[in-house]
Amino acid sequence: MQNQLAAHIRRFIDITDEEAFQIHTFFESEKVKKKVNLLHTPEVCKHNYFVLKGCLRLFFIDDKGVEQTTQFAIENWWLSDYMSFQNQLPGDFYIQAVEHTELLRISYTAQEKLLTEVPKMERYFRLVYQKAAAAAQLRSKYQHTFSKEEQFLNFRNKFPEFIQRIPQYLLASYLGFTPEYLSEIRKKNIS
Amino acid sequence: MQNQLAAHIRRFIDITDEEAFQIHTFFESEKVKKKVNLLHTPEVCKHNYFVLKGCLRLFFIDDKGVEQTTQFAIENWWLSDYMSFQNQLPGDFYIQAVEHTELLRISYTAQEKLLTEVPKMERYFRLVYQKAAAAAQLRSKYQHTFSKEEQFLNFRNKFPEFIQRIPQYLLASYLGFTPEYLSEIRKKNIS
DNA sequence: CGGGCCTTTGACTGGTTTCAACTTCTGTGG
């Protein structure tokens, strides 16, 4: 557990074993069963989540009452409703376990404390968020370039194993179309 | 000039006047005429840009040869092709001035040096990127919720003055539809 | 074994794109 987060941090910055231990004290670990919500609206997103094993999703409920998934987080990914988290104000996203998931969570106040006590973690989080920003730019590019069908085929090329893990209606929702249409696409492109 | 960036930094962290001066030495200022490219593909994005006055856009050219704008940056916004910038590898985005624009730019190496010499800037950039990540989540939510027509109406509500500043075909491209369709929408919703 | 959730199917609908032609605006040089 602890090693996994420390290993991730070490992909970005150097930390000693003592620092790794110190950092770890700011986190709490949690196990969540499939379909259980870690965050529901309208609630302040108090934690930033780091997935050790399993999968989380970020979603909201649209005007018509349909769940819309905007992000997934698998092993070694961070997830949070950033708007709500950083302002500590109620947000309109839900966070839910897609599979049985093990995670580390850090509260907003604990993160602030961690950053003042271990300042080099500023660099780690800076790099994590920078990567997130880069990923967002790339995703935006895909959405502008490809038709919905192409987006599915692209996604399947890039993450073939992930598609096996999640139900199709979640994938459809993430890619921004209906389960019915996904079904049609799959038939055409014999998977 | 210098004051404007320092003022922006002070919205996130405290810096002394001496630090503000020191920080400023890492930047170069530049004036760009309308329609001039700061970055063209396939080129490494060597700089991170901070807009003092004017407007930049990030775009790419799709399969059909059409320019697709994915981001704008106005006064006090940062812009860069993050994927290319952080890995210092060729990217596939262009950065162009939408208006006559005054900006500060910092090179990748200068930014690295700034961050080691003035470590508290890690926090500043962490917060800037965190805000960017939050904005990306919000944008993703809008794209999942609203039809293209609604996205335009929303955008017009939120940034009425910005719509005046930029040509419609850029706005259409940013919102992900055709100029013709934007024209139709505007007619329906007598602006 | 059963019930509910997920996926598939098909018909119909409509939002959005495409293409081509026309009009209006803008900026540049004479």
Next chain:
DNA sequence: CCACAGAAGTTGAAACCAGTCAAAGGCCCG
């Protein structure tokens, strides 16, 4: 300061991508 050329915006018709709705089938888990 006017004229003109190219760029930007508008219009309308035809085609299509993708959504909606309703119903049936498959599958997982209790």
